[in-house]
Amino acid sequence: MEKETDKLQKIIDEHDNIVFFGGAGVSTESGIPDFRSQDGLYHQKYDFPPETILSHTFFMQRPEEFYKFYKDKMLCDTAKPNAAHQKLAELERAGKLKAVITQNIDNLHQMAGSKQVYELHGSVYRNYCMKCGKFHDFSFMKHAEGVPRCECGGIVKPDVVLYEEGLDSDTINGAVRAIAKAQVLIIGGTSLAVYPAASLIDYFQGEYLVVINKSPTPRDRYAHLLIQEPIGHVFSAIHV
Numbered sequence: 048m049e050k051e052t053d054k055l056q057k058i059i060d061e062h063d064n065i066v067f068f069g070g071a072g073v074s075t076e077s078g079i080p081d082f083r084s085q086d087g088l089y090h091q092k093y094d095f096p097p098e099t100i101l102s103h104t105f106f107m108q109r110p111e112e113f114y115k116f117y118k119d120k121m122l123c124d125t126a127k128p129n130a131a132h133q134k135l136a137e138l139e140r141a142g143k144l145k146a147v148i149t150q151n152i153d154n155l156h157q158m159a160g161s162k163q164v165y166e167l168h169g170s171v172y173r174n175y176c177m178k179c180g181k182f183h184d185f186s187f188m189k190h191a192e193g194v195p196r197c198e199c200g201g202i203v204k205p206d207v208v209l210y211e212e213g214l215d216s217d218t219i220n221g222a223v224r225a226i227a228k229a230q231v232l233i234i235g236g237t238s239l240a241v242y243p244a245a246s247l248i249d250y251f252q253g254e255y256l257v258v259i260n261k262s263p264t265p266r267d268r269y270a271h272l273l274i275q276e277p278i279g280h281v282f283s284a285i286h287v
């Protein structure tokens with residue numbers, strides 16, 4: 048571990064065009080459950096599996112049940128950024144990190160101070176009326192009874208990419224550009240199981256690919272540096 052962290056420190060010290068690509072593992076250390084882990088949402092008891100509830104079809108057909116699950120399981124406002132979020136924000140302020148690309152929807156990178164964040168799967172902090180387009184904040188959703196409705200009567204939908212829905216093209220394009228230009232790509236806290244998000248890293252053509260994940264990923268064999276440790280632990284050892 049010590050040696051791997053030293054290697055990561057050296058790579059960070061020697062480069063100033065670093066991009067971070069992260070997944071659920073970055074948030075689990077802040078107390079947000081990983082959908083795909085053994086104790087995550089996907090193994091909890093509900094009338095329907097979470098993949099079904101969090102689909103566009105289900106949202107349209109059973110909004111009451113969708114929002115029951117959504118408010119119960121997705122609207123977590125007690126989580127705090129951990130060492131990984133904080134160090135990434137510091138690296139950006141120091142001019143070394145150019146972008147964070149995340150599959151998480153919890154706003155923790157922004158809470159830590161990161162500015163250039165590409166949220167591939169959207170954010171629970173943005174919500175829009177499906178009728179008039181008005182913005183509604185996190186607190187509005189948290190306190191809404193049943194299906195959240197705008198003053199105009201329209202349903203307020205979270206700006207979160209549901210199953211069956213496509214990713215936002217501006218977000219994808221920004222993420223691809225950042226990855227394609229990066230010297231160093233650090234992939235962290237993701238098993239790279241979710242497509243098309245995971246396929247974005249194919250655009251990397253820089254010098255160092257770093258993979259930090261507790262369990263194996265399909266990209267491990269391409270990594271110049273592989274660290275199989277909790278990501279918050281790894282970043283807490285890094286000096287900016």
Ligand SMILES: [Zn+2]
Nearest residue numbers: 176179197199
């Ligand atoms: Zn409205």
